[in-house]
Amino acid sequence: MEKVFIVGVGLTKIGRFYNRSAASLFREALERAVSDAGGLKPRALVVGNMTSSVLMQQDSLGALLADHSGLRGIPAFKVEAACGSGGAAFYSGYSLVKSGLADVVAVGGVEKLTEANTPVVTRALAQAADADFEVFYGATFTGLNAMLARLYMEKFGYTEEDLSYWPLRMHEYASHNPYAQLPKKTSLKEILESPVIAEPIRLYHAAPIGDGAAVVLLVRGEEKAREIARQTGKDVLVEVAGVALATDSVDLASRNDLLTLESTVKASRAALEMAGVEAGKVDYVELHDAFHVTGFASLEDLGFAPKGEAPRLWKEGRFGKGDKPEVNFSGGLKARGHPVGATGIYQIAEAAMQLRGDFPGFKASSPETALTHNIGGISTIAAVTVLRRVK
Amino acid sequence: MEKVFIVGVGLTKIGRFYNRSAASLFREALERAVSDAGGLKPRALVVGNMTSSVLMQQDSLGALLADHSGLRGIPAFKVEAACGSGGAAFYSGYSLVKSGLADVVAVGGVEKLTEANTPVVTRALAQAADADFEVFYGATFTGLNAMLARLYMEKFGYTEEDLSYWPLRMHEYASHNPYAQLPKKTSLKEILESPVIAEPIRLYHAAPIGDGAAVVLLVRGEEKAREIARQTGKDVLVEVAGVALATDSVDLASRNDLLTLESTVKASRAALEMAGVEAGKVDYVELHDAFHVTGFASLEDLGFAPKGEAPRLWKEGRFGKGDKPEVNFSGGLKARGHPVGATGIYQIAEAAMQLRGDFPGFKASSPETALTHNIGGISTIAAVTVLRRVK
Known part of the structure; x- marks a missing residue:
């Protein structure tokens, strides 16, 4: 075909x-x-x-x-x-x-x-969680992610500050992106002093x-x-080399392992296999970081970092300009923004522009292969797409 | 392929x-x-x-x-x-x-x-209509269909009784269907004495x-x-020979012609063309009759009756057992029932069983080609599928 x-x-x-x-x-x-x-x-x-x-x-x-x-x-x-x-x-x-x-x-x-208004939006977004087993008992979507963040921090030994390096870098990238909702740089101090919205998640740890x-x-x-x-005067083509979807339970209580986003693991493997590409060969990634913990866990479950290691690697400067892969130069959900049902398409469009070399923000280092990762719920559904530059 | x-x-x-x-x-x-x-x-x-x-x-x-x-x-x-x-x-x-x-x-x-409760369901179903241009002003989905029914009756010269032959036959068919919500026969008298829900539509003119x-x-x-x-011991295959979707405006006021379901016309033509079948060769049809007028207009716009003629032909006994096509032996939305998002799949399953010869209700005359027609809103979207029996 x-x-x-x-x-x-x-x-x-x-x-x-x-x-x-x-x-x-x-x-x-x-x-x-x-x-x-x-x-x-x-x-x-x-x-x-x-x-x-x-x-x-x-x-x-x-x-x-x-x-x-x-x-x-x-x-x-x-x-x-x-x-x-x-x-x-x-x-x-x-x-x-x-x-x-x-x-x-x-x-x-x-x-x-x-x-x-905010309570109505909060209630609407909570529909990503299980109506009968979670939301009925008062859970919000941020609340569920906060429990996950707490578990991740305790199990792998990270502090609130360790995880705050995610939004720090996302805001830096977004400051170059003309489409971003929050194109402003920030500081660790500003992040750590921002209001708690669901402990341990602060305002600056979450997508707007x-x-x-x-x-x-x-x-x-x-x-x-x-x-x-x-x-149209373009000198490269962007091929859709791999697409995959995978799902998990909606309710978290019935998961095998709360800290592994199993649908992300499955969709990533399937999309890379379809494209005939190994994870280590991916040059550029746009991944789903609705919260800091989501960003780190996704990096791991997509196959780009060992489990529990992503925040440490990130703090050391990995996944930035010149590394492999380069990650979220759009600013991510955190700072580019997260218009929910549109986010997955923003990521694909941004990755396509990075491959073409005409992304109007922070530019990747001439990538040939890009991967995008969009999830619904806490990876209740994961959609992974692999794009390839064709000369 | x-x-x-x-x-x-x-x-x-x-x-x-x-x-x-x-x-x-x-x-x-x-x-x-x-x-x-x-x-x-x-x-x-x-x-x-x-x-x-x-x-x-x-x-x-x-x-x-x-x-x-x-x-x-x-x-x-x-x-x-x-x-x-x-x-x-x-x-x-x-x-x-x-x-x-x-x-x-x-x-x-x-x-x-x-x-x-009923007002909540009525409000939810009205979301098929235009939120800004119709529902905001108090329109319900039945109300909009009632206006259409009135226009149809006036333009083509039909009485309430003429249109009541639709539900009369649907209830007859449904009485044989073990999956039907309303498997009971009715009478013209019962239909015409049922409560008005949005004049000129009575309870028995509408899907439950x-x-x-x-x-x-x-x-x-x-x-x-x-x-x-x-x-599985089946002696025929059911091939999906044609599939098509088409759309129209959501709000009725901006349509070209209120009494022509343009998306139904387009989807029907496209699905038949894909299957390489003329409308006149279709043996069996399951069509979308949320209201009596929807059934008649759909028969016309699918290409099985001239515009304005369907109720007259229907009253004469056309589209019944032995005719071409045979229509809605399930009992239709009217009497089989209309579990909204499931309806289109009921129709396809019923048509497939008619082709296989194992539909457990009123049986078609050994059809070789079947067509199903499912709409959203007042044919804001139309989905037409053509199935073929393969020996």
Whole structure:
């Protein structure tokens, strides 16, 4: 079967847009992706989104966004996998184009959290956890991650300060990213003095709440991809070399090992195997760091650090510019932002731009292979994508 | 590329199950489908569902259902396209198996509406309509369909009684269907004396609210399908010959023609073209009749009756046993029931069983080609599938 390529990417800045609708944000991202691909028109649309049913009281989101983006009529639907909705939508969109059902597929993500007040948003995001076994008893999503962070710190012997090097570096990277929600540098002092939101997680240890939309355009066949690259003056192609999804229980109590994100392990192995790449050969990574602990555990479970070692390696400067892999130069969920269902598409678009060499923020060292990692819940679902630069 | 086949189907009875969870219903349907396919284990799961986010306060539904069905770990996600979620999930699941991403895919649908009180369910179902332009002003989904029914009656000169022949026949068929929510015969008198729920729609003109789950199993390649058929003592294969999705605006005010379901027209043409079949050659149809008017308009827009003629032809006895096509022998949404996100999968499972000759209700006349039609909103999304019997 023919290979699949990313031929266009479009992002909005992430922020709190009280005067913008989800459809307006989505249209902006889609138009940028279409323009990036030289005007190529999508023939199908898959949208990742978590909260539209609860916060916008709107279903039929796929059709709505297609219509409001000038694409009324095309096949369109929404994929939901909590915070991993974008990654899952990409997996679905990849299969649409790969199978021949559509020859140009737009995969997008959008989330609109602004306008709802904080308790309502907190409640909506908690729907990533188990309604009957966790949320019913008062758990919030941050609360569950706080328990995990405490366990990780105790088991592997880390302090609050050790884990704070994650957000420190993410803010540094984000300060270069024009799409980032928090493009400001910070300091260990500022991080450690920020308010506790669920002990031991402080405000600066967690991704912010924000609105945003991201779109990538997929086509089938190297010839088609090369034609578009020529038209748009790009000298490399971005091939989708591997895609994988894996799941775990929603409720944490029934997990085998709380500190191993098993679906991340599985999806990473499967996507790398599909791409024919070993973890050690990956040059660039965008991974899911909704909290500091999520970032470190993901680095380990993706296969880039031994279990329990990531914070130590990170503090020593590993995974930065010139290392292998280079990680989260976007600023990550922590500082680029985390518009939930759109996050997985932001990561893929950023990785694609790093491969092309035109990411408008902190630049990777000319990577050839990139991996993105997007999760829903505490890796209840994990979506891993491997991208390859083709000359 | 290799063809895709349905090798197992599993349904629950539809009803109001106060003592059953969505996961429990889903597991029952999945286990039946697995058993029907001789124990074949799904490697990926796509779930159609509309209301879990609002009525169950549960996201990550794909992973949850995989885990609770003994399939923890496999790729799984939810597809949302309002009442067309099942049909859209099938389209997505088809592409997963066709593209080679997974070799055995379970596509299911589940909905759990019982427990929520009627105003809450009515509000949740109204999310199929436009939140900003319709629901904000007080429209319910039944209310919007009532306006459409009034327009249809006025434009084409039909009475309330004329349209009541739809539910009359659906109840007759459903009385044979062991999975039906309303397996009781009725009379024109009973229909016309039932309470008005949104004039001119009476209770008996509308699909009931119910819970249910349905699963079909897909494999790639005729050899694999034939091996399973042999194992399970089936003498025919069911090929998925065509699949298509199309969309329209969510809000009705911006449609070109209120009485033409344009996405149904498009999806029907595309699915038939993919299958290489003309509408006139289709033997059996399961179509989306959430209301009487939806049934008649769909018959027309699928290409089986001239616009405005369906109620007259229907009253004359067309589309019944021995006619071409035979329509909705399950009892339709009207009397089999309409567990929203599961409905599209019920239709596909029923059509597959009619092709195999083992549907346990009112039997079609040995059809070779079947078409199913599932919509979300007022055909905001339309999913059409064409199935073919292969000896």
